[in-house]
Amino acid sequence: MAEDQRNSPKLLIGIIGGLGVLVALFFAYQWFTSPVEELAPVYDTVASEASSQPTSEASTEETAASEINLQEASAVEANHATQSKPLVTDDILTAPIPENASLAKEEQARLADLQEQLAEQEKTLKAQHADADQLIKLKEEQLKLLEQQLAQEH
Known part of the structure; x- marks a missing residue:
């Protein structure tokens, strides 16, 4: 050139x-x-939560409750993704024990990994339960505040 x-x-x-x-x-x-289908329920939940919020003065409890709702929605989506494939099936109980030492070690490693996954899932479920309890408590407080506002208006 x-x-x-x-x-x-x-x-x-x-x-x-x-x-x-x-x-x-x-x-x-x-x-x-x-995959757009997986994200749609979370956005619908967020949109419905945003539209159901009162337009009057927003308190810190309401903000915390909406943040917890977002966390719960993402946790529910993650939970649905993990529930689609079971971690433990009944064939574990009837599976023969490998006679080769290396196969037995691989099986032990696989079962140890499975146990770790189950422990992690249990931890996640307990955290979700605690978040749900906190959300219920915050919603009760929110209802009390709204009832007080209605009583003051009338």
Whole structure:
């Protein structure tokens, strides 16, 4: 190429435009292949929570309750994802014990991993239960405050 062709603004714009099209195609591919169905219930829950909030003065309890609702919604979605495939099946009880030592070690490692997953799931469920209890408490306080506001208005 000649010196004039390498410094041509048309060539530079063409290269930048081509790269822009490639980036746009990449993001379009990512967008079309993303699982939208999994995210829809969370957004619906958030939208319904936002629309059900009173327009009057928002207290810190209400803000905390909405944050907990968001956390619970994401935890419920994660719980649904883990419930689709069971961690423990009945064939564990009837499975034969491997006679080869290396296979037995692999089986022990697999069962230890399974036990860790179950312990983690138990921990998550206990945390969700505690969050639900706290949410119920905050909702009761919110109802009391709303009843007081209604009583003051009348």
